[in-house]
Amino acid sequence: MIEVEHLSKIYGATPAIQDVTFSVKKGEILGFLGPNGAGKTTTMRILSGYLPATSGTARIAGHEVHEESMAVRQRIGYLPENPPLYPEMTVEGFLYFVARLKRVPAGERAxxxxxxxxxxxxxxxxxxxxxxxxxxxxxxxxIAQAIVHNPPVIILDEPTIGLDPRQIIEVRNLIKSLAGEHTIILSTHILPEVSMTCNRVAIINRGRIVATDTPEGLMNQLASGSGCELELESRPEEQTAVMEFLRELPGVSSVELIRAVNLPENRFRLRVLFPAGVESAPAIAFALAQRGINLYEMRRTRASLEDVFLQVTTEEKSAESEETTPASEEQGNTSELVEVNNNSSEKIKKDE
Known part of the structure; x- marks a missing residue:
């Protein structure tokens, strides 16, 4: 349904995305995941026809995005990060207006x-x-304006940003209800959105795809599910030294403090991750015993999608953001909807 091959967009000497390649099958929800400034919005705008690529190809429902732009737009529904809504129109009047712009036949519009x-x-x-x-x-x-013409493909850019927890759950359930009948790309930097909503994940970082698979496949492939939680005893002033000691052990990739409550005095909990394919739990227990550190609990844990995300993306945020896009191109959010007189919204609804 969606085929993207070697897609690049360069502004002057600055690449926004480079050699992006991925595909989405019919009826799937693909989570397009990445940190802020990674190239998510640039990719979505290219796929939706609002922004030309510098090189590469993208095909939606068999149509090439650049060469057959109008055919592609008729087959996609696009929700940009800032929805192009007209505040003085009623909800129904606005949807009639969009249906007309999307060339929904007059007899089917209602x-x-x-x-x-x-x-x-x-x-x-x-x-x-x-x-x-x-x-x-x-x-x-x-979202309603994105589906009013019943497109086979829906592209949602950060659909839950700025919502409260209840609203997030409602929008998430709405997105899941659209799957199967529609092919969906969900662009987000919010990890729970992907794990709770998507069949497959593509992770983009600094303009490049760095991983793609099912959420479970990524966790098995990249993080191997290998790690453990420890409950230890040590005086508070010594706990940092214990963490540094564990970080220096062979077969340990990271150590982090778990904020736990209701622990006995001088007890604390740590989460320890191992490199893929490495089993370090016995060596850790032995090293702690040799050091004279009391170990009260060791519990195996499975790596999460968050672990995968942190593993395949750099912690350093890129100084250059995709918001450096020229202003004329950034205005693409509303280019599909032409200016109308606010007072005409009800007339639009009923004409033809």
């Missing part, structure tokens, strides 16, 4: 709008002005 309202749980808000909606409902309207 049915398509009604379907979008139902799927996004907006029926009770259909006559409400968009400016009066909460952030969560505005995000629902953004």
């Amino acid at each position: 049915r398509q709008v009604e379907t979008a309202l139902k799927r996004c749980n907006l029926l009770e808000k259909r006559d409400v002005l968009i400016r009066k909606l909460s952030k969560g409902f505005k995000q629902r309207v953004g």
